[in-house]
Amino acid sequence: MFSLKNFRSICVGAFAAAALSSPTVALADEPAESYIGAILVEAEPVLNAETEDAVLDGIADLVDKHVDMRRVALFTLGQYARQMTAEQRDEYLPLFKQYATIVYQNALSNYSGQRLEVTGSIDRSERDIIVNSKLADPNPGDPFADAVIQWRVYRSKDGDMAVVDAGADNVWLAIEQRSQFTSVIANNGGGATGIDALIAQMRKQVGG
């Protein structure tokens, strides 16, 4: 009933489970890699579009389709997200989307005429995955030749994936934005007053 062979396979299984569940072991997440891979394929004609305007419009479309702006918008407010009124939220969310889209356009248009490819991934948790990519065939001397371009993927409870942040060499955009926004709010009296000041500055910045 309890053979040695069974016992051995149980032991092997237990070891494997221990190794896999160890918190220091980060695993690759293939579905997230394929998800980003598909976006990068979609981005290729965009980055190689004829005119600069076409590149920027294409990036805006990609951002609209794949970035979970609402989630990022609330994240960038840090502790102040909970102090926002419903009116402020209705003003802030569309402004943030405009602002962040411009940031993505500036960042990604640096790769115009190039192609990005996925090189691997690290899962912080089942829901939170970092996918790494790099330039596929960088021109000699390209300043981004060795850069690791990173994508933070969020997986919802239903298994849907969305991009929540982008970075290069571990410097992340949304984290930098949160640093700015919380600083603006804090230096303008904090709370609802500070959030009003942030909204006013963002409106000025995006020219809306």
Add this chain to the structure above:
Amino acid sequence: MKSVVFIFSAAILLASPGAAAQSDAFAEELEAGTADTSASATNDPWEGFNRKMFAVNNVLDEAIVVPAAKVYRATTHKKQRKGIRNLLANARAPFTFVNDILQGEFKRAGDTASRFVVNTTIGFGGMGDPAARMGIEPHTEDFGQTLAVWGLDSGPYLYLPFFGPSTLRDGFGMATETVADPVFWLRTDAASYTRYARTGATALSVREPLLEPLADIKENSLDYYASVRSFYLQSRRREIANGQTVFDDLPDIGGFDDFDELDELLEEDLAEDDLADVLSEDDQ
């Protein structure tokens, strides 16, 4: 992103109650969803002093460093600038070597020593980088990174006049390296000349490739000081990890599980607003 990469590579230079009618439970949920408990939370108790120094540096930057960097760009060829960057990096190799050893990174210390020998000889005193073509990749270390490896926390963010963004630990590291430099103690004309030339060349060599990226950040940022601080602290963490992907201490973007509840609450809140709109329309 260009900016980000450059800032990383040149980090040495720079660097009330809510009015909403929300229930306590809702406020607690939001707090759980957005509280920043990660190691990347900004530690900047000296913000007032730092902002003053940042303002001073910006004036000096605009008045002296940027014009000089533009002249430097206009009067040299890309390849010459690359040569000067290599030369300065090679001159730093002894510091990197000592710090590699202090960190117990003997393989990397070997790389540093080999690079120094190869580049100083067949690389014409360090102008060229034949070592990289042999597959010995460059890296840098400094005493601040060594202290980090030894377990010292960064301490508060510190913006230094002339030196730019730093932290208490990294500023101490810089000061230690300055006095550990033999050239610092030599009081001959040649030593003084070397010191000034090296300082000036380093400033130009670091600032020149940053001309556009920093101008971009300045233009797009709502708070230039906070942007530089965040870029510096983020890139510094990666340098300390020797370029490995750092992911343990990233903040959750919305505490994920908590955030789902937060989202639902916000949706409900939104639904109530809509209801209120409908009601007010009914009143009219």
